Amino acid sequence: MADLTQYCTFHVAHLFLGIDVHAVQEVMRPLEMTPVPLATPSVMGLINLRGQIVTAVDLRRRLSLPERPPDQEPMNVVMRTDDGAVSLIVDEIGDVIEVTTDAWERVPDTLQGEARTLIKGVYKLQDQLLLILDTSRVALPEPSLAAV
Amino acid sequence: MLLRLNDAVRGMLQRIEEQGNEGNEDYSALIDTLAALSDGQSVAIAPPVAEALPTEAEIQAALEDAADLNACEDACEPPRLGEILVDQGLVYPADVAAAVHEQTQGANARVGEILVARGSTNSDAVKQALAAQQDARGGHVAEGSIRVDVALLDRLMNLVGELVLARNQIIQSSATRSDSALLGTTQRLNLITSELQEGVMKTRMQPIGNVWSKFPRVVRDLAVTCGKQVAIQMEGANTELDKTIIEAIKDPLTHIVRNSVDHGIESPRDRVLADKSPEGRLFLRAFHEGGQVNIEISDDGAGIDPARLRTKAVDKGLLTPEAAAKLSDRESLNLIFAPGFSTAAKITNVSGRGVGMDVVKTNIEKIGGTVDVASTVGAGTTLRIKIPLTLAIIPALVITSAGERFAIPQVSLLELVRMEHEEARQKIEMIYDKPVYRLRGKLLPLVHLNHTLNLEATPWPNEPGAKDEAISIVVLQTDGMPFGLVVDRIMDTEEIVVKPLGKQLKGITTFAGATIMGDGRVALILDVHGLAARADVLAVERERAASDARDEQKASGEMTQTLLVFSGGGDSRMAIPLSEVARLEEFAPDIVERTGHHEVVQYRGSIMPLLRLARVLELPEAELAPEALLQVIVIRHETQHVAVVVDRIVDVVEVAVTVHQRRRPGVVLGSTVIQGRVTDLLDVRQLVKTVNEDFLAVTELAGASHG
Numbered sequence: 001m002a003d004l005t006q007y008c009t010f011h012v013a014h015l016f017l018g019i020d021v022h023a024v025q026e027v028m029r030p031l032e033m034t035p036v037p038l039a040t041p042s043v044m045g046l047i048n049l050r051g052q053i054v055t056a057v058d059l060r061r062r063l064s065l066p067e068r069p070p071d072q073e074p075m076n077v078v079m080r081t082d083d084g085a086v087s088l089i090v091d092e093i094g095d096v097i098e099v100t101t102d103a104w105e106r107v108p109d110t111l112q113g114e115a116r117t118l119i120k121g122v123y124k125l126q127d128q129l130l131l132i133l134d135t136s137r138v139a140l141p142e143p144s145l146a147a148v
Numbered sequence: 149m150l151l152r153l154n155d156a157v158r159g160m161l162q163r164i165e166e167q168g169n170e171g172n173e174d175y176s177a178l179i180d181t182l183a184a185l186s187d188g189q190s191v192a193i194a195p196p197v198a199e200a201l202p203t204e205a206e207i208q209a210a211l212e213d214a215a216d217l218n219a220c221e222d223a224c225e226p227p228r229l230g231e232i233l234v235d236q237g238l239v240y241p242a243d244v245a246a247a248v249h250e251q252t253q254g255a256n257a258r259v260g261e262i263l264v265a266r267g268s269t270n271s272d273a274v275k276q277a278l279a280a281q282q283d284a285r286g287g288h289v290a291e292g293s294i295r296v297d298v299a300l301l302d303r304l305m306n307l308v309g310e311l312v313l314a315r316n317q318i319i320q321s322s323a324t325r326s327d328s329a330l331l332g333t334t335q336r337l338n339l340i341t342s343e344l345q346e347g348v349m350k351t352r353m354q355p356i357g358n359v360w361s362k363f364p365r366v367v368r369d370l371a372v373t374c375g376k377q378v379a380i381q382m383e384g385a386n387t388e389l390d391k392t393i394i395e396a397i398k399d400p401l402t403h404i405v406r407n408s409v410d411h412g413i414e415s416p417r418d419r420v421l422a423d424k425s426p427e428g429r430l431f432l433r434a435f436h437e438g439g440q441v442n443i444e445i446s447d448d449g450a451g452i453d454p455a456r457l458r459t460k461a462v463d464k465g466l467l468t469p470e471a472a473a474k475l476s477d478r479e480s481l482n483l484i485f486a487p488g489f490s491t492a493a494k495i496t497n498v499s500g501r502g503v504g505m506d507v508v509k510t511n512i513e514k515i516g517g518t519v520d521v522a523s524t525v526g527a528g529t530t531l532r533i534k535i536p537l538t539l540a541i542i543p544a545l546v547i548t549s550a551g552e553r554f555a556i557p558q559v560s561l562l563e564l565v566r567m568e569h570e571e572a573r574q575k576i577e578m579i580y581d582k583p584v585y586r587l588r589g590k591l592l593p594l595v596h597l598n599h600t601l602n603l604e605a606t607p608w609p610n611e612p613g614a615k616d617e618a619i620s621i622v623v624l625q626t627d628g629m630p631f632g633l634v635v636d637r638i639m640d641t642e643e644i645v646v647k648p649l650g651k652q653l654k655g656i657t658t659f660a661g662a663t664i665m666g667d668g669r670v671a672l673i674l675d676v677h678g679l680a681a682r683a684d685v686l687a688v689e690r691e692r693a694a695s696d697a698r699d700e701q702k703a704s705g706e707m708t709q710t711l712l713v714f715s716g717g718g719d720s721r722m723a724i725p726l727s728e729v730a731r732l733e734e735f736a737p738d739i740v741e742r743t744g745h746h747e748v749v750q751y752r753g754s755i756m757p758l759l760r761l762a763r764v765l766e767l768p769e770a771e772l773a774p775e776a777l778l779q780v781i782v783i784r785h786e787t788q789h790v791a792v793v794v795d796r797i798v799d800v801v802e803v804a805v806t807v808h809q810r811r812r813p814g815v816v817l818g819s820t821v822i823q824g825r826v827t828d829l830l831d832v833r834q835l836v837k838t839v840n841e842d843f844l845a846v847t848e849l850a851g852a853s854h855g
Contacts, residue, residue, distance in 0.1 A: 032669055033670075034662075034669060034670040034671065036656070036659070037601035037602055037603055037658075038656050038658060039656060040652065043653065046649075046662055046670040046672070048664050048668055048670050050310070051306075051310030051313055051314070051664060052310075052647075053647045053662045053663075053664065053670055054650070055649070055650035055652050055653060057652065083651050084651075086650060140652065
């Protein structure tokens with residue numbers, strides 16, 4: 001029996017993504033957000049999480065996916081990082097899934113670009129693939145705009 | 149003699165402190181010296197006892213200091229046995245010294261045992277002293293202070309910050325209700341929170357002495373290197389400051405102190421010549437005043453000569469001679485904070501590398517402080533630093549722009565200006581596309597927050613499409629440069645809790661952090677310096693922007709022309725293309741010289757003909773006071789520079805030129821309408837030609853005899 005790992009999963013556009021459940025602080029309905037002018041496009045704004053100021057990163061933009069339709073209400077997945085909490089804006093929350101390490105595989109080489117650096121690996125589930133995000137990288141701004 | 153002894157002991161103390169441990173070698177060295185001193189005293193016991201006594205007392209005090217210092221390093225270090233014995237007058241310091249010396253030489257016994265063995269004291273006394281030592285050990289624990297992890301304090305501070313915000317929210321919502329019980333509770337909550345906040349802030353406070361304690365060593369080392377004698381005095385070392393601020397001012401303070409010793413205080417010989425005591429005095433003072441902490445660093449050295457600063461600034465090309473002449477002494481002194489400025493005649497490894505004081509100023513301004521210098525030639529220099537008590541909670545002005553709220557730290561705020569639309573249309577003028585406002589006669593560059601942050605392309609009041617509404621200008625200052633920030637609305641001032649931004653936003657220099665407002669929403673805190681840099685307000689940035697604009701102008705094929713409008717004499721308005729203008733200058737009338745019947749000035753190492761426009765055009769000349777500066781446009785035509793004296797520079801405008809009619813052929817090319825007034829366009833080529841016809845030969849001749 002291989003080791004079990006738990007992942008908190010969510011949907012972003014057509015992708016089924018997951019992050020280590022231990023990294024997740026909480027999942028929240030959308031909060032009032034303050035946009036940050038001049039910030040990289042993926043930064044949607046700042047939210048007040050019980051007195052803590054948390055940066056919200058739109059995963060669609062971060063992963064270079066098409067914009068979310070306006071009528072769709074996004075969700076916040078607040079995760080802990082080394083320097084404070086970061087909220088990932090996703091389309092829909094999935095379950096917490098337990099997977100075995102033998103279902104894990106590296107990202108195929110055909111996947112290139114920014115997305116490749118953000119996705120650590122793939123779990124082959126029965127009916128779909130679960131992409132595991134590199135939490136520390138996702139929280140960072142896009143390299144192309146970081147220098148501005 | 150006494151001072152030298154004291155210095156020697158102090159030096160050793162400092163070394164012990166530096167090494168941060170017990171420093172056995174040093175300690176024994178100290179003891180050796182002490183022993184030598186005691187011997188010296190017993191030999192010279194006949195001379196006045198009064199002189200010997202203070203020495204001993206000082207040594208004793210120094211010994212205790214050493215113990216104290218060690219005690220600081222290692223919270224529970226008790227006094228040494230030998231010291232207790234000496235304190236109680238049971239043994240002579242020399243005996244203890246000898247015993248300790250023996251111990252460090254390898255005798256594997258306790259100080260007390262050695263003392264008893266040497267017959268310096270009896271075992272009862274040692275036992276008594278040991279008991280006292282035990283007491284002291286216990287005493288330290290019972291003193292009522294404990295060590296707390298700084299991270300824990302930071303967390304507490306954060307929590308209190310959140311509590312303050314929660315309180316603000318409750319106060320806001322309870323204000324709309326008429327429940328007296330709730331109001332009462334809110335009131336109490338308000339009070340308790342304020343007190344708690346104050347208390348927690350206090351836990352982070354540290355005496356400034358923590359930073360200063362290093363200075364005696366720094367000063368002494370430096371004084372020895374420079375061959376000077378400097379005594380350092382401190383007052384108000386227990387003035388408390390927030391931990392983060394203490395850390396932030398450590399380096400600037402050290403720099404200032406080093407500067408004072410290296411540049412401020414003269415060599416002993418010069419001091420004696422100047423009728424001062426050979427030993428220089430450095431005085432540090434800290435005190436609270438009006439919610440701020442003032443730190444003064446003064447020396448009784450040579451002082452700073454404002455005239456020398458002005459000359460230096462001109463030499464370095466930081467200022468034109470005219471601008472330098474206009475500076476007051478006080479303004480001149482502040483030149484030491486200009487980047488790349490150093491008056492040190494020689495560069496030492498200590499200071500004078502020209503990277504000093506501007507960095508000091510920047511660092512102090514970064515934490516919301518100010519630094520000011522006052523100096524009297526021959527009597528000394530005082531640097532005064534004002535810094536806020538804490539950084540965590542600051543007063544700020546809340547404004548809105550494009551529907552978002554922003555907070556501006558109050559420290560950089562100068563004043564607020566509000567104008568109705570009609571007034572704004574007239575009072576806001578444009579230089580190129582950059583708006584300026586005349587604030588009490590000085591041009592204040594304006595920056596629109598909406599533009600700078602790419603929020604909205606709000607037009608300026610005098611541009612088409614501007615809405616008929618009042619305009620609010622927040623006058624801010626950074627790096628000594630005032631500028632006006634145009635915002636949509638000015639709300640209120642509030643105490644805000646500064647919270648850092650996440651890593652994703654660290655690269656944006658326009659924001660200093662974020663805060664949570666009373667309604668629970670996040671608002672960004674503007675970084676005035678970053679904002680100014682982004683809006684090209686800062687001098688260097690602005691010059692670059694202007695030259696960029698000129699290049700663009702050339703590239704765009706001159707569909708429109710940029711003209712310099714001036715008054716040439718009488719009421720006439722004239723213009724020449726700005727591209728022909730090399731510089732605008734102000735000349736003092738006494739630098740105008742004559743060659744033949746031409747007026748000339750020496751300009752950048754060559755002779756430049758001076759042309760009085762009014763005379764060329766036969767217009768009435770303005771009556772000038774004899775000492776009034778001449779307004780001069782330096783025109784460059786091919787390689788020739790010509791100075792054209794005009795009455796007044798009016799403006800720089802960008803217009804599509806349509807020459808309406810051609811009048812007198814010659815210098816005036818024609819007329820056009822600029823800003824609703826008829827303006828003569830001058831033909832620069834003709835203008836230069838009128839000079840050249842009989843001047844060129846003169847220039848060459850004069851040049852030959854000159855060089």
